[in-house]
Amino acid sequence: MVLTLRYAALSDVGRVRKDNQDSGLASDYLLVVADGVGGAVRGDLASSTAVQALRRIARPAGEDLLEAMAGGFHRAHDKIAELVEGDPELEGTSTTITAALFDGERVVIGHLGDSRAYLFRDGEVSQLTTDHTFVQSLIDEGRITEDEARTHPHRNLILRAVDAVHETDPDLFYVEVTAGDRLMLCSDGCSGVLDRARLADILGTGTPDFAAVELVRASLEAGSSDNVTAVVADVVETDAPHDAGPAPDTSAAASTGAMLVGAAADLPRTKAPRGLFRGHRAGDTGELEPVPGSEAATGRGLPFLGRRAEPAEDLDPEELRYAPRPPRRWAWLGRLALLALLVALVAGGLKIGYDWTQRQYFVAADGDDVAIFRGVSADVPGVELASVHEATDVRVDRLPEYRARQVRAGIDASDLDDARAIVTRLEQLVIECEPEPTDAPTDGPSPDPTARPGEGPTTGPTARPGRRTPGTTSPSAPTTTSSPSPTADALDDPCGEEAP
Incomplete structure (x- = not known):
């Protein structure tokens, strides 16, 4: 009795993204999931190129599996570098890779990025790979838990990937497998929304075909806003020699052979692929245009730390994929709290202003x-x-x-x-x-018998009609014989008509 693989693969563009930048491969000896990074600089080209480069080792390997897997990663790096050299506009593109190479007895895992590999055995799921992300470093340091990492604002900040610049240094290790084991590889569009309990529930039932379809469907129902790709393979016993290939079965692989999905299957293409679950009871998952101001429209950050952000309207939604984004859970509650705070500030400002006016x-x-x-x-x-x-x-x-x-x-x-x-x-x-009353007029002054001819009656100066002159006591008060200054009564006259 020898061991062989029965497999299925499925990729969906999702409900938000316009393009599928995931690629997947399932074959008799090789399983691969690659999640492209780049958006406007074609992350789909990076992921599909990586899958095609790794496909060269998808055969019964006479060489050491670790060396074969490492060579596949280096070949993917070289191919992406050739793409960028031929078209400088592709500079910045990269991809995650998680791959499993099987030789009939054991599996070697190669891994870079945040795609994942899981092993389902005896009803339990174990994660085989470790994410190369910022939040994973926090988990390793004991600063946050795995559950807290799911809602951490920096949970999608990737630290390592396969690109055209940096030499690859993938995680490489063996996994011993037995008949009845189930391997599952997926992009973060799946692992980012389904916890281990849900994964165990799905992987514990049905064929690889059923499990792959259910993983994608459940991810979209759980609210995944990314492309979703899943590759599932059962380790089974067969009487046929390993070199003879897999035993006959009724799975999708029986009629299709090696399965390419996502960007690796679609390229070259001129338009975005249609979602597999369009019209599904869970909702329309076709390639919707991002809603302005939404997470898909503004992007999710930059693929490399320190790179300067561009205006969101000039960028493809996927180009900003791996930088921090706030958790979507309870977003309405945060908006409501912000609105209440603004109302309180405005009301407080009005109250302070009104109190000031009353003083x-x-x-x-x-x-x-x-x-x-x-x-x-x-x-x-x-x-x-x-x-x-x-x-x-x-x-x-x-x-x-x-x-x-x-x-x-x-x-x-x-x-x-x-x-x-x-x-x-x-x-x-x-x-x-206030005007004062004047004395009643008389017939005329009595003549002074002693006055000289031609002289009138002697009288003192009087106030101006209608008001008292400051400093006088009555209109008939005697005054000195000197003439008043022509400007004296114009100075500081409180009853004058000067402009205010």
Whole structure:
């Protein structure tokens, strides 16, 4: 009895991405999942090129499996470098690779990036590979748990991949397998949304074909926004010699042979592939255009640390795939909290502003009278910012004209005491500037019998009609015989008509 593989592979563009940049391969001896990075610089070319380069080792290997796998990774690096050299616009493209090479007894795993390999045995799932990501380094240091890593804002920041610049240094190791084992390779569009319990539930039932379809379907139902690729292979016993190939079965592989899926199967192409599950009961998963402002439209970051971001509208959604993004879970709650905070800030600002206005005072006209107002003299629709604080008996029409205009416009005060002092001054102006009654006229002055001919009656100077001149006591008070200065009564005249 010898061991062989029965396998199936499936890739779907998903519900958000416009292009499928995943590639997958399942064959008698080789399983591969590659997740391209690059977006506008064609991550689909990188992943499909890597799969085609590794396909050269998909045969019964007489050489050491580790050396064969390492050679496949180096060949993928060289092929991608040739692509970039021929077309400089492809600079920056890269791909993850997770591969399993089988020789009939054991499997060698090669791994770079965040695609994963799992082993399902005796009802339990174990993860064979370790992600080359930032959050995995935090897990290794004990700073976060695996569950916390699923919602970490930097969970998609990749640290290592196969590109045209850096020499490959993949993780390489053997895995002993037995009949009844099931191997599963997938892109992070699957492993990023399905936990181990769900993976075990799916891998524990049905054929490889059923498991591959269910893995993709369950990933999309769980909310995956990425391309989803799954390769499933059962290790089975057969009487046929290993060199004779797999035993007859009814799986998809029985009629198709080696299975290429995703970008490796679609290239060259001129348009995005249609989603496998279009019209499925779980929802439409075709190649929808990203919603403006959504995660797909703005991208998920930069493929390399330190690279400067470009405006989102100039980039393909996949180009920014591996940089930090915030968790989508409970996003509505965060928006609601932000809205409540903004409302509270605005309300608090309005309350502080209103309280400030109620500590201000000014003197203005309240109908025909002068009054002290509290607040500010401003018109805001629906809001009273000033009210009468103290009424007075001073009438506006008894003030000098320019003072009356000042009162009607409003006279600002520094505080309530200052406002009262202004009112006191206005009351004094009313007294000082109010016209006084004059004496009744007589038939004429009595002649002075001692006066010289031609001289009129002697009288003292009198105030100007209509008001008292400051410094006088009555209109008939005697004065000195010197003539008054022509500018004396024009200085600091509180009853004058100068502009305010």
